Amino acid sequence: MLSWLSRKFRRTQATLVGSASRRGQLCTWSSRLAFRWEEVHLQLWDSFEALRQTQPPDARYFFLTTKSNRPYYQVQFQRKDFLVFGRETKGLPEKLLASNADGCITIPMHGTRSLNLATAVAIVLFEAVRQQRQAVAD
Numbered sequence: 001m002l003s004w005l006s007r008k009f010r011r012t013q014a015t016l017v018g019s020a021s022r023r024g025q026l027c028t029w030s031s032r033l034a035f036r037w038e039e040v041h042l043q044l045w046d047s048f049e050a051l052r053q054t055q056p057p058d059a060r061y062f063f064l065t066t067k068s069n070r071p072y073y074q075v076q077f078q079r080k081d082f083l084v085f086g087r088e089t090k091g092l093p094e095k096l097l098a099s100n101a102d103g104c105i106t107i108p109m110h111g112t113r114s115l116n117l118a119t120a121v122a123i124v125l126f127e128a129v130r131q132q133r134q135a136v137a138d
Contacts, residue, residue, distance in 0.1 A: 068104035072124045088117040
């Protein structure tokens with residue numbers, strides 16, 4: 001799983017969760033998304049639960065899935081929100097989605113089965129950053 005947290009509109013934190021064998025691949029993949037690698041603070045976690053235990057109880061997590069009817073653009077993203085993405089081939093585990101149904105969001109698609117993971121991350125992260133920049137400007 002990969003989650004992105006936008007702390008400030010100029011600083012991005014990438015949090016990678018998963019087995020050690022996949023970390024190198026995920027780190028390489030995530031570096032292509034960052035405007036500048038030196039602006040990314042990278043943290044690694046062994047499991048999603050380990051990540052959650054280090055966060056405040058009111059931390060918000062949004063789980064991207066094709067199995068939701070709630071579009072990502074209806075969410076009012078906040079500075080410390082987590083965006084959680086699954087594997088490109090399988091998405092997030094059903095058990096995780098079922099236990100977090102209120103936080104599930106989707107990218108509406110018409111006539112397309114799915115997007116590649118990098119594109120999905122870019123779409124939703126762009127909206128979250130856009131909202132934060134607009135809030136600062138207002």
